[in-house]
Amino acid sequence: MSENQNFGMDTLAIHGGINHTNFNEHVFPLFQTSTFMFENTEQGARRFAGEETGYIYTRMGNPTVEILEKKLALLEEGAVGRIYPTGMAAISSPLLGFLGAGDHLITESIIYGCTDSLFRKQFERFGIEVSFIDSVDCNQIVDHIKDNTKAVFLETPSNPTMKTCDIKKVCADVKAKNPDIKIVVDNTFATPIYQKPLKMGADIVIHSCTKYINGHGDVVAGAAVFKDKNMADMNHTQLDIGTTVSPFDAWLMIRGVKTLPLRMERHTQNAKKVTEYLKNHEKVDTVAYPGFSGMIAFELKEGVEAGKKLLNSVKMxxxxxxLGNVDSLIQHPASMTHAIIPKEQREKIGITDGLVRLSVGIENVEDIIADLDQALNNS
Ligand SMILES: Cc1ncc(COP(=O)(O)O)c(C=O)c1O
Known part of the structure; x- marks a missing residue:
């Protein structure tokens, strides 16, 4: 099954990557084990020497985790998938696999708060130079390439403002200038259902699987899918730093991702209706929705205090x-997910104090709108 690249996305989400064991079970089992036994010392030595395939130790490979890795690689149309214990580990581990002191990374200013902090506080501490492009037009990235530029990191749609970027154009422009620059795209908000960065010229696609990939709010995890096997083989950081996911979390995600296509369809249907409702509400000032997926950012005319009242008044x-759960969630980026970014910088990139981020779930849309309506009437 894992070899079949021709199935549609709905089928791949369910069957992709699954290889049944000798028990011919219906659902792939959870191998909740830290290590694997050898028949004898010779076999152990052969496995460590790479002369015999087989499992050794869960940090180095686990059957349950591998099923999910194959499934995500199929969904993103890449060569190799890797699963990490968090989305942040899925960003830091692959990037640290090919960036070192003296190298240069280009990214945009509007990215998830902890990704911003990773680049600003940690990467710069390790001597990795980072340029944050303060622009509404990500096409300007190419103008910042230098001799030591090794990677470009994009997050699109971006968290929390929903700004989008033309991945295909950025990849074409960057690769035309230097084909060795690695382009890494955080695809958490769009998912492979709406966007496949590797097909558009990117080298690595990242997910916070905590969000839509798992979809049920019971796991924190991340994934990276590499376009090419050599690039993945050269990237050893997961093993060395030890950013390994728990097999149980991988097992939950195998279950969660089965309904990804169906969930995304409903998230989009609901978010479109909620966007229309918000746009027509007299108390709402701006609404940003990329047209797909379930994420909306909006501001109220009466600003911060009204926003806080709204958040304190929601019931369901x-x-x-x-975000990205079947349940709708609402939050205030300036004091929560993006509080780590200094206020002056936040405002420059559109994360105003009045901005509210809504992750539209798959409940009945009438109930989501009714809850927003009663909360807005209170604000
Ligand atoms: C776009 C994006 N990327 C990465 C992350 C980090 O993921 P995690 O919280 O699973 O480490 C988040 C978390 O909100 C996110 O929104």
Whole structure:
């Protein structure tokens, strides 16, 4: 099954990557084990020497984790998938695999708060130079390429403003200038259902699987899918730093991702209706929705205090960070997910104090709108 690249996305989400064991079970089992036994010392030595395939130790490979890795590689149309314990580990581990002191990374200013902090506080501490492009037009990235530029990192649609970027054009322009520059795209908001960065010229696609990939709010995890096997083989950081996911979390995600196409369809249907509702509401000032997926950012005319009142008044919608769950969630980026970014910088990139981020779930849309309506009437 894992070899079949021709199935549609709905089928791949369910069957992709699955190789049944000798028990011919219906659902792939959870191998919740830290290590694997050898028949004898010779076999152990052969496995360590790479002369015999087989499992050794879960940090180096686990059957349950591998099923999910194959499934995500099929969904993103890449060569190799890797699963990490968090989305942040899925960003830091692959990038640290090919960036070192003296190298240069280009990214945009509007990215998830902890990704911003990773680049600004950690990468710069390791001597990796980072340029943040303060622009509404990501096509300007190419103008910042230098001799030591090794990677470009994009997040599109971006968290939390929903700004989008033409991945195909950025990849073409960057590769025309230097084909060795690695282009890494965080595809958490769009998912492979709406966007496949590797097909557009990117080298690595990243997910916070905590969000739509798992979809049920019970796992924190991440993934990276590499376009090419050599690039993945050269990237050893997962093994060395030890950013390995728990097999149980991988097992939950294998279950969660089965409904990804169906969930994304409903998230989009609901978010379109909620966007229309918000746009027509007299108290709402701006609404940003990319047209697909379930994420909306909006501002109220009466600003911060009205926004806070709205958040404190929702009943069914959860007041919580995270996103992409079947349940609707609402949060305030300036004081929550993006509080780590200094206020002056936040405002420059459109993360105003009044901005509200809504992750539209797959409940009945009438109930989502009714909850927003009663909360807006209170604000
Ligand atoms: C776009 C994006 N990328 C990465 C992350 C980090 O993922 P995690 O929280 O799973 O480490 C997040 C978290 O919100 C995110 O929104």
């Amino acid at each position: 919608i959860g007041l919580a960070v995270s």
